Amino acid sequence: MLDQLKEAGHGCPMTTAWQSWIHLENLSAYHDVPFATQENGFAGLDTELAFNGPVQVQHIAQMGEWAQEGKFVYAGRRNEGGANFRAGECALFTESSAGYAGIKAEAEFDFEVRPLPYWEGVDGAPQNTIIGGASLWVMEGHEDDEYQGVAEFLNFLSSPEIQAKWHQDTGYLPITSAAAEATREAGFYDENPGTDVAVQQMTANEPTANSKGLRLGSFDQIRGIIDEELEAVWSGDKSAEEALNSAVERGNQLLRRFESASR
Amino acid sequence: MEKRVTFQGVLLPLLLVLPQIVVTAVFFFYPAGQAIWQSLFIPDPFGLSMRFVGLGNFEFLLSDPYYRASFVTTAIFSSLVTVVSMGVALYLAVLADRLIKGSGTYRTLLIWPYAVAPAVAGVLWLFMFNTRVGVVTWYLGLLGYDWNHVLNEGEAMGLVVVASAWGRISYNFLFFLAGLQAIPKSVIEAAAIDGARFWTRFRTIVFPLLSPTTFFLLVVNVVYAFFETFGVIHTITSGGPQQATTILVYKVFADGFVGQDLGSSAAQSVILLVVVSVLTVIQFKYIERRVHY
Structure with missing residues (x-):
């Protein structure tokens, strides 16, 4: 080639x-x-x-x-x-x-x-294949209610809807199977051939x-x-x-x- | 005999220099002290704990042949930036000084690039010289020259030197122009009457009388080339290809702020500080003798 x-x-x-x-x-x-x-x-x-x-x-x-x-x-x-x-x-x-x-x-x-x-x-x-490496870190030494907020934010970020949208808009991998499933069910992979290649080769x-x-x-x-x-x-x-x-x-x-x- | 105007007492003079002392202490002595302190430790990447290593960071650095090589790269880079930015600025200033009409416009346009931040200047030059979509690269291609600074070390060095010197030309131009205009016209006219042509006058009268300005700019430009150019390097080459444009200050930035190795980065800042201090002392000791105030 x-x-x-x-x-x-x-x-x-x-x-x-x-x-x-x-x-x-x-x-x-x-x-x-x-x-x-x-x-x-x-x-x-x-x-x-x-x-x-x-x-x-x-x-x-x-x-x-x-x-x-x-x-x-x-x-x-x-x-x-x-x-x-x-x-x-x-x-x-x-x-x-x-x-x-x-x-x-x-x-x-x-x-x-x-x-x-x-x-x-x-x-x-x-x-x-493997991911690139960017990650979110939570450091120790803060107040309990601050961690409450952190937990809510991480929950929000990893919720199937947000992850599915992120995955579909950017090409980044969905971090949960639920988000990948939601994307598949919405017919996104059929409409946009190739967008599931990264998911497939990683899993x-x-x-x-x-x-x-x-x-x-x-x-x-x-x-x-x-x-x-x-x-x-x-x-x-x-x-x-x-x-x-x-x-x-x-x-x-x-x-x-x-x-x-x-x- | 020089006549000195002096203030009585201690309090008022102290009060008058206090703001400068405070600024220097807060923005120079305090961070420099911190850097020296940090250079004795290896902190973990999150900065949660530090381990005392004495001079271990310096040992680690100076035993690294790649770090030592970066001194040579820095010397070449700084000399080129200083010579190019001062040479071009002096040439432009001499020309602008002779202008009678429209000199204001030229001056304004020549001073403009100084307002461009180094990182932005880097991106601008990178666009023009992008190896595949850059305008200049395209024209060079028409001339049969294959520009490729991502792999050609000499071209990469040339590009970062030009990008670093470009904004600096404006600054130097301002000082040179002011210096030129301060030279008494009568001296030059006297030489002209004696039959000295323009370049003879420049060499024997103008340049020596300009030497305080030139010396000041030399010191300031060397410091600039050593410290303030990492934005250009970061945007254009990231220190590459291989290590062709890895200058000392870029390594300070890359290891400290990107790699989070603050111990090594602090040790590098200390080394850099020593190098520049020594250079400045040398400049004052040996070059300043030839300056006529």
């Missing part, structure tokens, strides 16, 4: 948003390989990064090759690629389902939503230790390190293996620092 687009003279066969999240974190979960030891950090703070395994190295090496050949066009660390896709410049785009609303609103062409591709021949693929299988999510300290900085190292691959300065090894090594230093701070 990318070959055909390139041969046809296409300037941007493929681009992506959130490269670390899609092409390393989800890649690992989807192929049921660890992103980090200790069940991706859930089992302990003494976790170490493990995304320099053969599956990840092979994938990043392939992407790097595509980047050199002009088949994969890197647009930036955040979701910059979205502008290129919505403008009709890029043919394929890997993005969070949360990008759906923007594409739907701006794209002046027909598009389809497909599940994330996976490599054949990897045992267990496709497993399931396709019972999650394993490799695919139930990530819990890593300083992860925002680690993503920054991953961005830097991946850029070295896309520009051809480093091989996939060198870059991922270096990202693991640099990230582990931050994990150790976090571990010592959290004792």
Whole structure:
């Protein structure tokens, strides 16, 4: 597909948003390989990064090759690629389902939503994908009636109607089955084909230790390190293996620092 | 002999400088003290507890080759921003100073960009140079040049330098223009009568007489480039590609406010503070000697 687009003279066969999240974190979960030891950090703070395994190295090496050949066009660390896709410049785009609303609103062409591709021949693929990571936190140390208010707010936010509306308007995943069911019953998925792809691929299988999510300290900085190292691959300065090894090594230093701070 | 006007007593002078002392204490000494204090701890991400590590944060930073490399990046970035913004401003000021008609309009237009916040300036330049939909990128493409600052380190540096220097040109322009207009016309006319051409006059009379302004701007611009440019970096490159535009102050911002590692961020601010203080001392010691007041 990318070959055909390139041969046809296409300037941007493929681009992506959130490269670390899609092409390393989800890649690992989807192929049921660890992103980090200790069940991706859930089992302990003494976790170490493990995304320099053969599956990840092979994938990043392939992407790097595509980047050199002009088949994969890197647009930036955040979701910059979205502008290129919505403008009709890029043919394929890997993005969070949360990008759906923007594409739907701006794209002046027909598009389809497909599940994330996976490599054949990897045992267990496709497993399931994982969420991006934004979450709400409630801190201790407030008055009881304040927590009453917090509870009411969280109840409101997670109620089926609000979640269903949120899910349908934005493309974000519904956080409860009731909201997903309400969306299905309302006929939303039939009217908007593709909007249930993200739900399906995330709930396709019972999650394993490799695919139930990530819990890593300083992860925002680690993503920054991953961005830097991946850029070295896309520009051809480093091989996939060198870059991922270096990202693991640099990230582990931050994990150790976090571990010592959290004792 | 210089004739000094002095106030009697201690109370009145103290009262008069009090507001400045209060402002400095609240907005400089207090936060700087806090930064030094925090730099000795590693707090947990929610700031609920802190663990004393002594100089551990500094050790962690200075043993990191990527952090050390960012000193070089910062030096290159700051020199370029200072030279570009001051050079262009001086050139424009010299031209505007010679104008007889319409100088007010030119001046107003040249001063405008100063009102644009760094982050907004960053977004403006990013739009123009966006690798696929940017106007400038498109024209460069017509000329056969493939602009790609998301992967090309030199281009990324160039873009953040231009975006940072742009707003600064206005500020420098104002000071240079005022400086130029304060130079007595009689001196310049005397040189002109002696047969000195414009650039000779500029080199031998105008530039030396302008040196107090130039020196002041040099100090202020270096401080600007070191401290106030993270908005531009954040909006345009986030420090990339790889680490090509990760300057010290951007790392302070990214580690502290995005990564919530306040211990490391505080230690970085302290290091930055020391670097800039040393630079300023050097400037006053060695460059100020060549300034004619």
